[in-house]
Amino acid sequence: MARIQRTALFSDLLILLGRLPWWINLVFALLSWLLLHPFASSALPVLGRVEAGGALTDSLFRQLARFAQYLLPLGFCTVALVALGYRVAQHRQMRSRPAPAPAALLQSMQWPAFRLLLEQAFRSKGYRVLGNTLAGADGSCDLLLQQAGERYLVHCRYWQARRLKVAPLREFFARVVSEGAAGGVVVTKGEFSAEARAFAAERQLELVDGTRLQRWVAVSRKRV
Structure with missing residues (x-):
């Protein structure tokens, strides 16, 4: 039972070290070498008979230090390499994973991300975003x-309407x-009716529909 507990404790320690940034394990490896090597390589002091018992204990610790000065840095370096390899593999997997199409990404986009997309697009066209003039209960705004x-x-x-008719455009x-504004822009993820386009x-x-928004999504992803 005690052996099982020690094994579980050792496994938990490895998992904990593996979750740390890989370079921290390299720091631990260097520190363990700097701490153990001077003690392991130092000579035993000359002692009298009365101090012989203490000398045996000191000699035992030095023997352990001679092994630990190599084993501990090697262990830390191994954990660092494994952690680094795991993170590189994760990064490659994320890069190789196909990105969602702009249409799917646009349909799943929530208001904060949608507003950020609009602000980035208008700034790229030379506009200055002054803020929102009307806040709603759903978090949307003009x-x-x-x-x-x-x-x-x-x-x-x-912005979430599938088909926007002319009535909202008349009010806007x-x-x-x-x-006294110089102009206006109406944005929706869907499309506009023929009457709305004529109006x-x-x-x-200026009308911005889902097709145009998809192009904005594609451009914003290239910038990232």
Whole structure:
């Protein structure tokens, strides 16, 4: 029973060392050598008969140190190599794993990531993102942009809609006019109805649908 407990303790220790950054095990290897080597290579002091018993104990520890000064650094180095190899294998596996298609990634994207995608895309087009002008219970909002001293509104409250009709665009255009913005952009992961596209074309509203968003996702992944 005691042997089983010692084996389990040794296994737990190896697992603990393996979870540490690999270079820490190399530090342990160097420290164990620096601590054990001077003691193992030092000569025994000349003692009298009364001190002979203590000398035997000291000699035993020195013998153990002569083996440990090589075994401990070797063990730490072995654990470091195994840990490094495991991390390299994990990295290669992650790189070889096929990345999800932009369409699938876009459909599974939650609002914080979606808003970050929009902000990165508009910044790349020369806009300055001033923040959000309307917060909702679902966490979505309209974005406020600025370019060349002009303000632009981005309507993304129906970003999860499969098909966006003309009614939200009418409300949004009225808001663009009332706030004196230079223009507006309507964003959705789905598509726009023919009536909505006709309305936007007459009033110079920019429409961003799911197809265009997929291209933005592809560009953002290349930057990463």
